Amino acid sequence: MPLLLLLSVFVISTCGLVYELIAGTLASYLLGDSVTQFSTIIGVYLFSMGIGAYLSKFVQRNFLSLFIKVELLIGLLGGSSAAFLFYFFAKVYSFRILLYVLVLLIGTLVGLEIPLLMRILKDEFEFKDLVSKVFSFDYVGALIASLLFPLVLVPHLGLIRSSFLFGILNVLIALMTLFYFQQKNQKITLLKTSAFLVLLFLVFGFVCSEKILTLAENGFYTEPVIYAVSTPYQRIALTRNQEELRLYLNGHLQFSSRDEYRYHEALVFPGLLGLKEVKKVLVLGGGDGMALREIFKVASVESVTLVDLDQQMTHLFQGNEILNKLNAHSFSNPKVKVINADAFLWLKENQEQFDFAVVDFPDPTNYSLGKLYSLSFYKELYRSLAPSAGAVIQSTSPYFARESFWCVAHTLEAAQFSTQSYHLYVPSFGEWGYTLALKNKDVYEKPKIFPEHLKFLNSESLVQMFQFAPDMSEVPGEINQLNNQYLVRTYEREWAKYSWN
Secondary structure, three states: OOHHHHHHHHHHHHHHHHHHHHHHHHHHHHOOOOOHHHHHHHHHHHHHHHHHHHHHOOOOOOHHHHHHHHHHHHHHHHHHHHHHHHHHHOOOHHHHHHHHHHHHHHHHHHHHHHHHHHHHHHOOOOOOHHHHHHHHHHHHHHHHHHHHHHHHHHHHHHHHHHHHHHHHHHHHHHHHHHHHHHHOOOOOOHHHHHHHHHHHHHHHHHHHHHHHHHHHHHHHHHOOOOEEEEEEOOOOEEEOOOOOOEEEEEEEEEOOOOOHHHHHHHHHHHHHOOOOOOHHHHHEEEOOOOOHHHHHOOOOOOEEEOOOOOOOHHHHHHHHHHHHOOOHHHHHHHOOEEOOOOOOHHHOOOOOOEEEEEEEEOOOOOOOHHHHHHHHHHHHHHHHHEEEEEEEEEEOOOOHHHHHHHHHHHHHHOOOOOEEEEEEEEOOOEEEEEEEEEHHHHHOOOOOOOOOOOOEEEEEEEEHHHOOOHHHOOOOOOOOOOOHHHHHHHHHHHHHOOOOO
């Protein structure tokens, strides 16, 4: 049995690190992914573990009973932490305070675990063997957790179900310890009852985790959620009311059916129509098919290659009739070829050259997205375009994130593109911007003729789009490189001014 208790060190170590990773991931998901988020979560968690280890010295008796209670509390708090944080994100004034208080509590309890277990096992092993065995199992558990979390837990279970699962494991450790030492514990009935109640709560949470997430998401959004799914890459949510359908990726609005035509007409036509006889088009991102819909309004286009990471995203917008209507069944057009791959890696391997590229990625809210706005990426994009070709890049808001917006242009220029920036007002987003990147600026001429039945774009509105008021005009700044991710840090700093969490 001592060996079995040592194996429990492995389990509780794995659980403890998983709770830390869940907190860091949630902070990044809800507050913006950055070194700051993960660094502060890890720092607070380790600090609180130190507090727990220090407090253990004041425990003089009842080690076994306290250990079991600590396991139950960790299982309860850690197991329900993801669901709790998701649910209260949109309901509290300062989410950060709630987040760090919870991290502090869980970390303190985790810090108590190993010292208490070592004192329980001190009569079973010599001290030197006890220390080496306990910490060996502890570190192996940490390794397993660090591998399981990104490869299995997040893509296949999601954060809420993962936290409930590891909460269940903590309670099972408590029950195992309880039954092994039941003769030494006078309060076994109360502890058994408490353990089974906590276990029942966590199993219920695990089974109902998708419903809990949907309930939490209904608090995020002002409209009812009609579809939501967690993919290995992102959380996709569709909301709908009587007037509009909205798409959210990881909680960030991607389009509203009420005004997305403004965004997509402005994204595609200023560049595509300003170049002569564009035949081969590359779309990076754009898995909703809206950009495709606009591209196919240009008769000269013979083929479109669309590269989007998330297969579930492109399948959703191919297979749902409501969404098909929005993108005019663009995925059914025989001219389109869909490739589900990481655009950064795909572009490095690509040997084709295209006449025009539409780069429609989500905003650089994290480092995985930030690499798609980097100098390295834009150099590969430059290589993949024909000598007289160009590209358009979604570049966030020149008003809300002015420095970030111009950073995109500066980075493209460092990749040898000539750039022209423009913007427009999209009611769902506010002022939004794009960067036109040309390999040869002399072959480009602002279009004067547009496809029929466009709802927004014409010659007059196009002229206004290339004019910037003083509060959106160009500002100096660094270029975005893989080794500094300047854009992600800048973007987070600028948008933080508009967040109350």
